[in-house]
Amino acid sequence: MKTNDIFDFRRFGKYFASDLKTCAANFGLSLLVTALLLPLTIYCITIGFNALMSGLWDGPDMWLRATCFCIAMICIVVQMPVKCYGRITEKQYGSFWLTLPASRLEKFVSMFLMTCIIVPVIGVGSFIGLDAIICALDPTCGGSLVTGVSELFSNMLASGEVTLNLANESIPIEDVETINEFMIQITSPWLYIDEIFGITLPFLMGAVFFRSGKTVKTFIALFAFSTAVSIISTPFMTQLAVDMMNGVKNGDPMIIFDNGIFMNLVLIDTISDAIVNIALMIGIWFRIKTLKH
Protein backbone atom coordinates (compact mmCIF):
# COMPACT_ATOMS: atom_id res chain seq x y z
CA MET A 1 0.00 0.00 0.00
CA LYS A 2 1.35 3.43 -0.96
CA THR A 3 1.92 6.03 1.81
CA ASN A 4 -0.52 8.28 0.00
CA ASP A 5 -3.17 5.61 0.45
CA ILE A 6 -2.59 5.51 4.22
CA PHE A 7 -2.70 9.22 5.03
CA ASP A 8 -2.69 12.27 2.80
CA PHE A 9 -3.02 15.69 4.47
CA ARG A 10 -4.78 17.29 1.52
CA ARG A 11 -7.35 14.52 1.29
CA PHE A 12 -7.72 14.50 5.07
CA GLY A 13 -8.48 18.21 4.99
CA LYS A 14 -11.20 17.60 2.42
CA TYR A 15 -12.57 14.68 4.39
CA PHE A 16 -12.54 16.54 7.69
CA ALA A 17 -14.36 19.52 6.15
CA SER A 18 -16.98 17.18 4.68
CA ASP A 19 -17.28 15.29 7.98
CA LEU A 20 -17.77 18.59 9.80
CA LYS A 21 -20.52 19.58 7.37
CA THR A 22 -22.29 16.22 7.63
CA CYS A 23 -22.04 16.32 11.42
CA ALA A 24 -23.38 19.88 11.48
CA ALA A 25 -26.34 18.77 9.34
CA ASN A 26 -27.06 15.77 11.57
CA PHE A 27 -26.26 17.12 15.02
CA GLY A 28 -25.69 20.87 14.76
CA LEU A 29 -29.18 21.86 15.78
CA SER A 30 -29.31 19.39 18.71
CA LEU A 31 -25.92 20.67 19.88
CA LEU A 32 -26.99 24.28 19.85
CA VAL A 33 -30.36 23.54 21.46
CA THR A 34 -28.66 21.57 24.26
CA ALA A 35 -25.80 23.98 24.83
CA LEU A 36 -27.66 27.26 24.38
CA LEU A 37 -31.31 26.67 25.08
CA LEU A 38 -30.78 24.75 28.34
CA PRO A 39 -28.95 27.53 30.27
CA LEU A 40 -31.40 30.08 28.94
CA THR A 41 -34.42 27.95 29.90
CA ILE A 42 -33.06 27.28 33.39
CA TYR A 43 -32.40 30.98 33.87
CA CYS A 44 -35.92 31.97 32.75
CA ILE A 45 -37.62 29.24 34.83
CA THR A 46 -35.63 30.14 37.97
CA ILE A 47 -36.27 33.87 37.59
CA GLY A 48 -39.97 33.23 37.00
CA PHE A 49 -40.25 30.75 39.88
CA ASN A 50 -38.45 33.03 42.35
CA ALA A 51 -40.48 36.05 41.25
CA LEU A 52 -43.72 34.15 41.76
CA MET A 53 -42.82 32.44 45.04
CA SER A 54 -40.85 35.14 46.85
CA GLY A 55 -41.31 38.21 44.72
CA LEU A 56 -37.53 38.50 44.29
CA TRP A 57 -35.46 38.79 41.13
CA ASP A 58 -33.02 35.97 41.74
CA GLY A 59 -31.15 34.00 39.07
CA PRO A 60 -30.08 30.34 39.26
CA ASP A 61 -27.22 29.72 41.68
CA MET A 62 -23.88 28.17 40.83
CA TRP A 63 -24.83 24.62 41.81
CA LEU A 64 -27.99 24.56 39.70
CA ARG A 65 -26.10 25.91 36.70
CA ALA A 66 -23.22 23.46 37.26
CA THR A 67 -25.74 20.59 37.42
CA CYS A 68 -27.36 21.80 34.18
CA PHE A 69 -23.95 22.06 32.58
CA CYS A 70 -23.18 18.44 33.49
CA ILE A 71 -26.58 17.28 32.19
CA ALA A 72 -26.09 19.20 28.93
CA MET A 73 -22.60 17.77 28.43
CA ILE A 74 -23.83 14.23 29.12
CA CYS A 75 -26.63 14.71 26.56
CA ILE A 76 -24.11 15.96 23.97
CA VAL A 77 -21.55 13.24 24.61
CA VAL A 78 -24.17 10.47 24.54
CA GLN A 79 -26.05 11.70 21.46
CA MET A 80 -23.31 13.04 19.23
CA PRO A 81 -21.52 9.81 18.18
CA VAL A 82 -24.84 8.10 17.39
CA LYS A 83 -26.15 11.03 15.34
CA CYS A 84 -22.88 11.65 13.47
CA TYR A 85 -21.43 8.17 13.08
CA GLY A 86 -24.11 5.67 14.11
CA ARG A 87 -25.33 5.42 10.53
CA ILE A 88 -22.15 3.75 9.32
CA THR A 89 -23.50 0.44 10.61
CA GLU A 90 -26.62 0.86 8.45
CA LYS A 91 -26.40 -0.52 4.94
CA GLN A 92 -27.85 2.62 3.31
CA TYR A 93 -25.26 5.05 4.59
CA GLY A 94 -22.54 2.63 5.68
CA SER A 95 -21.86 1.25 2.22
CA PHE A 96 -21.42 4.79 0.91
CA TRP A 97 -19.22 5.81 3.84
CA LEU A 98 -16.96 2.77 3.49
CA THR A 99 -16.47 3.30 -0.25
CA LEU A 100 -15.90 7.05 0.06
CA PRO A 101 -12.38 7.66 -1.30
CA ALA A 102 -10.55 8.47 1.94
CA SER A 103 -8.33 6.12 3.90
CA ARG A 104 -9.46 4.31 7.04
CA LEU A 105 -6.93 6.29 9.07
CA GLU A 106 -8.25 9.60 7.76
CA LYS A 107 -11.82 8.58 8.59
CA PHE A 108 -10.74 7.43 12.05
CA VAL A 109 -8.73 10.56 12.87
CA SER A 110 -11.57 12.80 11.70
CA MET A 111 -14.05 10.80 13.79
CA PHE A 112 -11.80 11.10 16.85
CA LEU A 113 -11.23 14.83 16.45
CA MET A 114 -14.92 15.52 15.94
CA THR A 115 -16.09 13.41 18.88
CA CYS A 116 -13.39 14.11 21.44
CA ILE A 117 -12.35 17.68 20.65
CA ILE A 118 -14.48 19.71 18.23
CA VAL A 119 -17.98 18.92 19.54
CA PRO A 120 -17.07 18.99 23.28
CA VAL A 121 -15.22 22.29 22.79
CA ILE A 122 -18.20 23.79 20.92
CA GLY A 123 -20.61 22.40 23.55
CA VAL A 124 -18.61 23.59 26.55
CA GLY A 125 -17.76 26.91 24.89
CA SER A 126 -21.36 27.66 23.94
CA PHE A 127 -22.76 26.78 27.37
CA ILE A 128 -20.09 28.59 29.35
CA GLY A 129 -20.12 31.55 26.97
CA LEU A 130 -23.87 32.03 27.29
CA ASP A 131 -23.67 31.47 31.03
CA ALA A 132 -21.01 34.21 31.28
CA ILE A 133 -23.17 36.59 29.24
CA ILE A 134 -26.23 35.89 31.42
CA CYS A 135 -24.21 36.37 34.61
CA ALA A 136 -22.66 39.58 33.29
CA LEU A 137 -26.14 40.96 32.55
CA ASP A 138 -27.69 39.67 35.76
CA PRO A 139 -25.36 39.67 38.83
CA THR A 140 -27.96 37.77 40.91
CA CYS A 141 -26.54 34.57 39.34
CA GLY A 142 -23.47 35.06 41.50
CA GLY A 143 -20.68 34.85 38.95
CA SER A 144 -20.11 32.72 35.89
CA LEU A 145 -19.33 29.00 35.93
CA VAL A 146 -15.69 29.61 35.01
CA THR A 147 -15.07 31.92 37.97
CA GLY A 148 -17.08 29.54 40.17
CA VAL A 149 -14.94 26.54 39.25
CA SER A 150 -11.65 28.42 39.77
CA GLU A 151 -12.95 29.62 43.17
CA LEU A 152 -13.89 26.06 44.07
CA PHE A 153 -10.38 24.85 43.30
CA SER A 154 -8.81 27.66 45.31
CA ASN A 155 -11.11 26.84 48.21
CA MET A 156 -10.11 23.18 48.01
CA LEU A 157 -6.46 24.13 48.27
CA ALA A 158 -7.15 26.54 51.14
CA SER A 159 -9.31 24.07 53.09
CA GLY A 160 -6.63 21.43 52.66
CA GLU A 161 -4.07 23.76 54.20
CA VAL A 162 -6.44 24.75 57.05
CA THR A 163 -7.19 21.10 57.87
CA LEU A 164 -3.51 20.31 57.84
CA ASN A 165 -2.63 23.28 60.00
CA LEU A 166 -5.26 22.26 62.55
CA ALA A 167 -4.10 18.68 62.63
CA ASN A 168 -0.47 19.46 62.09
CA GLU A 169 0.62 18.31 65.51
CA SER A 170 -0.88 14.81 65.18
CA ILE A 171 0.30 14.11 61.60
CA PRO A 172 3.94 13.35 60.84
CA ILE A 173 5.63 16.05 58.73
CA GLU A 174 6.24 13.74 55.74
CA ASP A 175 2.48 13.03 55.57
CA VAL A 176 1.72 16.78 55.70
CA GLU A 177 3.94 17.29 52.65
CA THR A 178 2.24 14.40 50.87
CA ILE A 179 -1.22 15.77 51.57
CA ASN A 180 -0.18 19.24 50.42
CA GLU A 181 1.14 17.81 47.17
CA PHE A 182 -2.02 15.71 46.85
CA MET A 183 -4.19 18.83 47.12
CA ILE A 184 -2.09 20.56 44.45
CA GLN A 185 -2.35 17.51 42.23
CA ILE A 186 -6.14 17.10 42.49
CA THR A 187 -6.65 20.76 41.61
CA SER A 188 -4.60 20.40 38.42
CA PRO A 189 -6.86 20.96 35.36
CA TRP A 190 -5.05 18.25 33.37
CA LEU A 191 -6.40 15.66 35.81
CA TYR A 192 -9.87 16.42 34.42
CA ILE A 193 -9.21 17.47 30.83
CA ASP A 194 -8.14 14.00 29.65
CA GLU A 195 -11.25 12.53 31.27
CA ILE A 196 -13.22 13.91 28.31
CA PHE A 197 -11.69 11.20 26.08
CA GLY A 198 -12.60 8.53 28.61
CA ILE A 199 -16.20 9.76 28.59
CA THR A 200 -16.66 10.31 24.84
CA LEU A 201 -14.77 7.31 23.44
CA PRO A 202 -17.02 4.59 24.96
CA PHE A 203 -20.04 6.24 23.32
CA LEU A 204 -18.23 6.53 20.00
CA MET A 205 -17.33 2.87 20.27
CA GLY A 206 -20.94 2.00 21.08
CA ALA A 207 -22.13 4.02 18.08
CA VAL A 208 -19.89 2.21 15.60
CA PHE A 209 -20.03 -1.19 17.27
CA PHE A 210 -23.73 -1.84 17.90
CA ARG A 211 -26.10 -2.01 14.95
CA SER A 212 -29.20 -1.00 16.94
CA GLY A 213 -30.07 0.37 20.39
CA LYS A 214 -26.64 1.96 20.43
CA THR A 215 -27.03 4.25 23.47
CA VAL A 216 -28.87 1.73 25.65
CA LYS A 217 -26.43 -1.05 24.78
CA THR A 218 -23.47 1.25 25.51
CA PHE A 219 -24.88 2.04 28.96
CA ILE A 220 -25.49 -1.67 29.60
CA ALA A 221 -21.94 -2.50 28.46
CA LEU A 222 -20.50 0.23 30.71
CA PHE A 223 -22.60 -1.01 33.62
CA ALA A 224 -21.47 -4.59 33.04
CA PHE A 225 -17.84 -3.48 32.77
CA SER A 226 -18.06 -1.41 35.96
CA THR A 227 -19.69 -4.32 37.80
CA ALA A 228 -16.97 -6.68 36.65
CA VAL A 229 -14.24 -4.24 37.74
CA SER A 230 -15.97 -3.81 41.12
CA ILE A 231 -16.22 -7.55 41.67
CA ILE A 232 -12.54 -7.99 40.85
CA SER A 233 -11.33 -5.03 42.91
CA THR A 234 -13.59 -5.45 45.99
CA PRO A 235 -11.43 -8.11 47.74
CA PHE A 236 -8.31 -5.95 47.32
CA MET A 237 -10.04 -2.80 48.51
CA THR A 238 -11.57 -4.63 51.49
CA GLN A 239 -8.19 -6.01 52.45
CA LEU A 240 -6.70 -2.53 52.15
CA ALA A 241 -9.40 -1.07 54.41
CA VAL A 242 -8.90 -3.84 56.99
CA ASP A 243 -5.15 -3.24 56.99
CA MET A 244 -5.70 0.50 57.38
CA MET A 245 -8.09 0.03 60.34
CA ASN A 246 -5.67 -2.39 61.98
CA GLY A 247 -2.91 0.17 61.45
CA VAL A 248 -4.99 2.90 63.10
CA LYS A 249 -5.64 0.60 66.08
CA ASN A 250 -1.90 0.09 66.35
CA GLY A 251 -1.28 3.86 66.28
CA ASP A 252 0.01 4.00 62.66
CA PRO A 253 -0.84 7.07 60.54
CA MET A 254 -3.91 6.91 58.23
CA ILE A 255 -1.79 7.27 55.11
CA ILE A 256 -0.57 3.83 54.28
CA PHE A 257 -0.18 4.24 50.50
CA ASP A 258 3.16 4.74 48.99
CA ASN A 259 3.77 8.50 48.98
CA GLY A 260 4.75 8.24 45.32
CA ILE A 261 1.11 7.69 44.37
CA PHE A 262 0.06 11.00 45.96
CA MET A 263 3.05 12.91 44.69
CA ASN A 264 2.51 11.76 41.08
CA LEU A 265 -1.27 11.60 40.99
CA VAL A 266 -1.62 13.51 37.68
CA LEU A 267 0.99 11.37 35.96
CA ILE A 268 -0.50 8.11 37.24
CA ASP A 269 -4.03 9.20 36.34
CA THR A 270 -2.89 10.29 32.88
CA ILE A 271 -1.13 6.99 32.26
CA SER A 272 -4.08 4.91 33.46
CA ASP A 273 -6.54 7.01 31.41
CA ALA A 274 -4.24 6.78 28.39
CA ILE A 275 -4.22 2.98 28.64
CA VAL A 276 -8.04 2.85 28.72
CA ASN A 277 -8.37 5.45 25.94
CA ILE A 278 -5.83 3.74 23.71
CA ALA A 279 -7.67 0.42 24.21
CA LEU A 280 -10.93 2.11 23.20
CA MET A 281 -9.29 3.75 20.19
CA ILE A 282 -7.86 0.43 19.06
CA GLY A 283 -11.34 -1.10 19.40
CA ILE A 284 -12.88 1.68 17.28
CA TRP A 285 -10.10 1.40 14.70
CA PHE A 286 -10.60 -2.35 14.31
CA ARG A 287 -14.34 -1.91 14.06
CA ILE A 288 -13.88 0.56 11.20
CA LYS A 289 -11.27 -1.65 9.58
CA THR A 290 -13.41 -4.76 9.66
CA LEU A 291 -16.83 -3.19 9.08
CA LYS A 292 -18.64 -4.92 6.21
CA HIS A 293 -21.95 -4.46 4.45
Add this chain to the structure above:
Amino acid sequence: MITIKDLGFSYGEKAVLKNITMTLEEGRIYGLLGENGVGKTTLLTLLCGLKAVKSGSIDTDGHNPYDREPSFLADQYYLSDEVAAMNMTALEYAKNYGKFWDGFDMDKFVEIMGVFENDPAQKMNKMSFGQLKKTYISFALACNTKYLFMDEPTNGLDIPSKAQFRKAVTKYTREDSVILISTHQVRDLENIIDPIIILDRQDVLLNASVEEISEKLYFDYSTEKLTDALYCEMIPGGNIQVALNTEGKDSKVNIEALFNTVHQHKELIKGIFNK
Protein backbone atom coordinates in the same frame (compact mmCIF):
# COMPACT_ATOMS: atom_id res chain seq x y z
CA MET B 1 -10.18 -5.01 -15.95
CA ILE B 2 -11.55 -7.08 -13.09
CA THR B 3 -10.29 -10.63 -12.74
CA ILE B 4 -12.22 -12.94 -10.46
CA LYS B 5 -10.53 -16.24 -9.72
CA ASP B 6 -12.05 -19.17 -7.81
CA LEU B 7 -14.07 -16.76 -5.73
CA GLY B 8 -15.84 -18.23 -2.74
CA PHE B 9 -18.01 -16.55 -0.14
CA SER B 10 -20.29 -17.80 2.61
CA TYR B 11 -22.44 -16.39 5.40
CA GLY B 12 -21.36 -18.60 8.28
CA GLU B 13 -21.91 -22.15 7.11
CA LYS B 14 -24.12 -21.16 4.19
CA ALA B 15 -22.08 -20.98 0.99
CA VAL B 16 -23.32 -18.29 -1.40
CA LEU B 17 -20.64 -18.17 -4.08
CA LYS B 18 -18.32 -21.02 -4.94
CA ASN B 19 -15.43 -21.18 -7.41
CA ILE B 20 -16.58 -18.20 -9.45
CA THR B 21 -14.10 -17.38 -12.18
CA MET B 22 -14.62 -14.64 -14.77
CA THR B 23 -13.23 -11.41 -16.12
CA LEU B 24 -15.05 -8.12 -16.56
CA GLU B 25 -13.66 -6.11 -19.44
CA GLU B 26 -13.54 -2.42 -20.12
CA GLY B 27 -16.16 -0.68 -22.24
CA ARG B 28 -18.98 -3.05 -21.32
CA ILE B 29 -22.23 -2.78 -19.40
CA TYR B 30 -22.70 -6.13 -17.69
CA GLY B 31 -26.14 -7.25 -16.61
CA LEU B 32 -26.07 -9.43 -13.53
CA LEU B 33 -29.18 -11.58 -13.33
CA GLY B 34 -30.29 -14.27 -10.94
CA GLU B 35 -33.07 -15.40 -8.64
CA ASN B 36 -33.45 -13.98 -5.14
CA GLY B 37 -30.68 -15.05 -2.79
CA VAL B 38 -28.22 -16.37 -5.38
CA GLY B 39 -25.61 -13.79 -4.38
CA LYS B 40 -25.92 -10.91 -6.84
CA THR B 41 -25.63 -8.24 -4.17
CA THR B 42 -22.93 -10.26 -2.41
CA LEU B 43 -20.89 -10.36 -5.61
CA LEU B 44 -21.28 -6.61 -6.11
CA THR B 45 -20.27 -5.86 -2.54
CA LEU B 46 -17.23 -8.11 -2.89
CA LEU B 47 -16.21 -6.32 -6.07
CA CYS B 48 -16.41 -2.89 -4.49
CA GLY B 49 -14.66 -3.92 -1.26
CA LEU B 50 -17.55 -3.88 1.17
CA LYS B 51 -16.91 -7.54 2.00
CA ALA B 52 -13.81 -9.70 2.17
CA VAL B 53 -13.58 -12.82 0.01
CA LYS B 54 -13.46 -16.13 1.90
CA SER B 55 -11.49 -17.91 -0.81
CA GLY B 56 -10.06 -17.08 -4.22
CA SER B 57 -9.30 -13.56 -5.30
CA ILE B 58 -10.54 -10.40 -6.97
CA ASP B 59 -8.07 -8.24 -8.82
CA THR B 60 -9.15 -4.81 -10.03
CA ASP B 61 -6.29 -3.24 -11.96
CA GLY B 62 -3.86 -4.69 -9.41
CA HIS B 63 -5.93 -3.73 -6.35
CA ASN B 64 -7.59 -6.00 -3.83
CA PRO B 65 -10.95 -4.23 -3.36
CA TYR B 66 -11.21 -5.06 0.36
CA ASP B 67 -8.04 -3.02 1.06
CA ARG B 68 -10.24 0.00 0.25
CA GLU B 69 -7.29 2.10 -0.84
CA PRO B 70 -8.40 5.66 -1.62
CA SER B 71 -6.68 5.55 -5.04
CA PHE B 72 -8.82 2.49 -5.87
CA LEU B 73 -12.02 3.86 -4.31
CA ALA B 74 -11.65 7.09 -6.31
CA ASP B 75 -12.04 5.10 -9.52
CA GLN B 76 -15.17 3.22 -8.56
CA TYR B 77 -18.69 3.91 -7.35
CA TYR B 78 -21.10 1.51 -5.74
CA LEU B 79 -24.78 2.36 -5.79
CA SER B 80 -26.57 0.29 -3.18
CA ASP B 81 -30.18 -0.85 -3.62
CA GLU B 82 -30.99 0.99 -0.39
CA VAL B 83 -29.96 4.63 -0.32
CA ALA B 84 -29.63 7.05 2.59
CA ALA B 85 -31.83 10.11 2.94
CA MET B 86 -29.27 12.72 3.97
CA ASN B 87 -30.16 15.84 5.88
CA MET B 88 -29.02 18.19 3.08
CA THR B 89 -30.05 19.21 -0.41
CA ALA B 90 -28.94 17.15 -3.41
CA LEU B 91 -26.70 20.01 -4.52
CA GLU B 92 -25.07 20.31 -1.09
CA TYR B 93 -24.58 16.55 -1.07
CA ALA B 94 -22.88 16.66 -4.48
CA LYS B 95 -20.66 19.57 -3.39
CA ASN B 96 -19.79 17.91 -0.09
CA TYR B 97 -18.90 14.48 -1.46
CA GLY B 98 -18.21 14.93 -5.17
CA LYS B 99 -14.74 16.35 -4.46
CA PHE B 100 -13.52 12.90 -3.41
CA TRP B 101 -13.85 11.55 -6.96
CA ASP B 102 -11.27 13.11 -9.27
CA GLY B 103 -13.55 12.93 -12.28
CA PHE B 104 -16.65 14.32 -10.60
CA ASP B 105 -18.43 16.87 -12.76
CA MET B 106 -20.93 19.13 -11.02
CA ASP B 107 -22.41 20.38 -14.30
CA LYS B 108 -23.01 16.81 -15.35
CA PHE B 109 -24.71 16.10 -12.02
CA VAL B 110 -27.08 19.02 -12.48
CA GLU B 111 -27.67 18.00 -16.11
CA ILE B 112 -28.55 14.39 -15.20
CA MET B 113 -30.78 15.62 -12.38
CA GLY B 114 -32.50 17.65 -15.09
CA VAL B 115 -32.87 14.58 -17.30
CA PHE B 116 -34.60 12.87 -14.35
CA GLU B 117 -36.70 15.98 -13.71
CA ASN B 118 -35.31 16.08 -10.16
CA ASP B 119 -34.79 19.32 -8.24
CA PRO B 120 -31.17 19.60 -6.95
CA ALA B 121 -32.27 22.23 -4.41
CA GLN B 122 -34.64 19.80 -2.69
CA LYS B 123 -33.63 18.33 0.66
CA MET B 124 -32.82 14.65 0.31
CA ASN B 125 -34.74 13.64 3.42
CA LYS B 126 -37.86 15.23 1.93
CA MET B 127 -37.58 13.27 -1.34
CA SER B 128 -39.62 10.21 -2.27
CA PHE B 129 -37.71 6.93 -2.64
CA GLY B 130 -37.75 7.27 -6.44
CA GLN B 131 -36.43 10.85 -6.33
CA LEU B 132 -33.73 9.81 -3.90
CA LYS B 133 -32.72 6.93 -6.14
CA LYS B 134 -32.51 9.27 -9.12
CA THR B 135 -30.33 11.67 -7.12
CA TYR B 136 -27.91 8.88 -6.29
CA ILE B 137 -27.92 7.62 -9.89
CA SER B 138 -27.13 11.17 -11.07
CA PHE B 139 -24.32 11.39 -8.54
CA ALA B 140 -22.95 7.97 -9.50
CA LEU B 141 -22.86 8.88 -13.20
CA ALA B 142 -21.40 12.34 -12.50
CA CYS B 143 -18.48 10.72 -10.65
CA ASN B 144 -17.13 9.52 -14.04
CA THR B 145 -15.53 6.46 -12.50
CA LYS B 146 -14.03 3.60 -14.41
CA TYR B 147 -15.90 1.02 -12.35
CA LEU B 148 -19.57 1.49 -11.62
CA PHE B 149 -21.57 -1.08 -9.68
CA MET B 150 -25.32 -0.65 -9.43
CA ASP B 151 -27.56 -2.86 -7.36
CA GLU B 152 -31.18 -2.84 -8.58
CA PRO B 153 -30.94 0.76 -9.84
CA THR B 154 -34.39 0.79 -11.43
CA ASN B 155 -36.19 -0.34 -8.26
CA GLY B 156 -38.53 2.42 -7.19
CA LEU B 157 -38.30 4.32 -10.50
CA ASP B 158 -41.50 5.16 -12.38
CA ILE B 159 -41.93 4.22 -16.07
CA PRO B 160 -40.56 7.47 -17.59
CA SER B 161 -37.62 7.40 -15.19
CA LYS B 162 -36.65 3.92 -16.34
CA ALA B 163 -36.33 5.18 -19.91
CA GLN B 164 -34.41 8.23 -18.62
CA PHE B 165 -32.13 5.87 -16.72
CA ARG B 166 -31.31 3.89 -19.87
CA LYS B 167 -30.61 7.12 -21.71
CA ALA B 168 -28.42 8.46 -18.90
CA VAL B 169 -26.37 5.27 -18.58
CA THR B 170 -25.60 5.14 -22.28
CA LYS B 171 -24.94 8.88 -22.61
CA TYR B 172 -23.05 9.78 -19.43
CA THR B 173 -20.65 6.90 -18.87
CA ARG B 174 -17.03 6.68 -19.93
CA GLU B 175 -16.05 4.68 -23.03
CA ASP B 176 -13.58 2.60 -21.03
CA SER B 177 -15.80 2.02 -18.00
CA VAL B 178 -16.83 -1.32 -16.59
CA ILE B 179 -20.46 -1.15 -15.48
CA LEU B 180 -22.09 -3.99 -13.62
CA ILE B 181 -25.82 -3.71 -13.05
CA SER B 182 -27.67 -6.25 -10.96
CA THR B 183 -31.39 -6.45 -11.61
CA HIS B 184 -34.54 -8.50 -11.42
CA GLN B 185 -36.29 -6.26 -13.89
CA VAL B 186 -34.59 -7.35 -17.09
CA ARG B 187 -37.05 -5.49 -19.32
CA ASP B 188 -35.91 -2.18 -17.82
CA LEU B 189 -32.39 -2.76 -19.07
CA GLU B 190 -32.91 -5.04 -22.05
CA ASN B 191 -31.38 -2.73 -24.61
CA ILE B 192 -28.37 -1.54 -22.67
CA ILE B 193 -26.85 -4.58 -20.95
CA ASP B 194 -24.32 -6.60 -22.87
CA PRO B 195 -22.84 -9.06 -21.85
CA ILE B 196 -25.27 -10.92 -19.61
CA ILE B 197 -24.21 -12.82 -16.52
CA ILE B 198 -26.69 -15.25 -14.98
CA LEU B 199 -25.89 -16.41 -11.48
CA ASP B 200 -27.28 -19.55 -9.94
CA ARG B 201 -26.77 -20.95 -6.46
CA GLN B 202 -23.00 -20.73 -5.95
CA ASP B 203 -22.33 -20.79 -9.68
CA VAL B 204 -22.27 -18.77 -12.92
CA LEU B 205 -24.65 -20.31 -15.42
CA LEU B 206 -23.96 -17.90 -18.24
CA ASN B 207 -21.50 -15.12 -19.00
CA ALA B 208 -21.82 -14.21 -22.64
CA SER B 209 -22.33 -11.25 -24.94
CA VAL B 210 -25.67 -10.74 -26.68
CA GLU B 211 -23.96 -11.51 -29.98
CA GLU B 212 -22.63 -14.81 -28.67
CA ILE B 213 -26.06 -15.68 -27.24
CA SER B 214 -27.80 -15.01 -30.54
CA GLU B 215 -25.20 -17.10 -32.32
CA LYS B 216 -25.89 -20.09 -30.13
CA LEU B 217 -29.58 -19.70 -29.32
CA TYR B 218 -32.46 -18.84 -31.59
CA PHE B 219 -35.38 -16.74 -30.31
CA ASP B 220 -38.56 -17.38 -32.27
CA TYR B 221 -41.57 -15.07 -32.00
CA SER B 222 -43.90 -16.82 -34.48
CA THR B 223 -47.23 -18.55 -33.81
CA GLU B 224 -45.91 -21.91 -34.98
CA LYS B 225 -44.64 -24.28 -32.34
CA LEU B 226 -41.05 -25.42 -32.66
CA THR B 227 -40.56 -29.13 -32.01
CA ASP B 228 -37.04 -28.65 -30.62
CA ALA B 229 -37.80 -25.61 -28.41
CA LEU B 230 -35.92 -25.51 -25.13
CA TYR B 231 -38.39 -22.99 -23.77
CA CYS B 232 -41.80 -21.80 -24.86
CA GLU B 233 -43.99 -19.08 -23.45
CA MET B 234 -47.29 -17.82 -24.81
CA ILE B 235 -47.55 -14.09 -25.31
CA PRO B 236 -50.34 -12.02 -26.85
CA GLY B 237 -50.18 -12.66 -30.61
CA GLY B 238 -47.90 -15.67 -30.52
CA ASN B 239 -45.10 -17.35 -28.58
CA ILE B 240 -41.57 -16.73 -27.48
CA GLN B 241 -39.62 -19.87 -28.11
CA VAL B 242 -35.95 -20.51 -27.52
CA ALA B 243 -34.10 -23.22 -29.37
CA LEU B 244 -30.50 -24.07 -30.24
CA ASN B 245 -29.38 -22.01 -33.22
CA THR B 246 -28.12 -24.82 -35.39
CA GLU B 247 -28.80 -23.00 -38.66
CA GLY B 248 -27.09 -19.72 -37.78
CA LYS B 249 -30.28 -17.67 -38.00
CA ASP B 250 -30.49 -14.10 -36.72
CA SER B 251 -32.88 -13.32 -33.89
CA LYS B 252 -33.42 -10.72 -31.19
CA VAL B 253 -32.45 -11.92 -27.73
CA ASN B 254 -35.25 -11.78 -25.19
CA ILE B 255 -33.54 -11.69 -21.82
CA GLU B 256 -36.50 -12.92 -19.81
CA ALA B 257 -36.92 -15.95 -22.10
CA LEU B 258 -33.16 -16.47 -22.00
CA PHE B 259 -33.18 -16.39 -18.20
CA ASN B 260 -35.97 -19.00 -18.01
CA THR B 261 -34.28 -21.19 -20.64
CA VAL B 262 -31.00 -21.11 -18.76
CA HIS B 263 -32.76 -22.07 -15.53
CA GLN B 264 -34.58 -24.98 -17.13
CA HIS B 265 -31.51 -26.34 -18.92
CA LYS B 266 -28.61 -25.43 -16.67
CA GLU B 267 -26.12 -28.09 -17.67
CA LEU B 268 -26.95 -27.90 -21.39
CA ILE B 269 -26.48 -24.12 -21.48
CA LYS B 270 -23.28 -24.26 -19.43
CA GLY B 271 -21.98 -26.91 -21.82
CA ILE B 272 -22.82 -24.82 -24.90
CA PHE B 273 -21.33 -21.55 -23.64
CA ASN B 274 -18.28 -23.00 -21.94
CA LYS B 275 -17.06 -24.70 -25.10
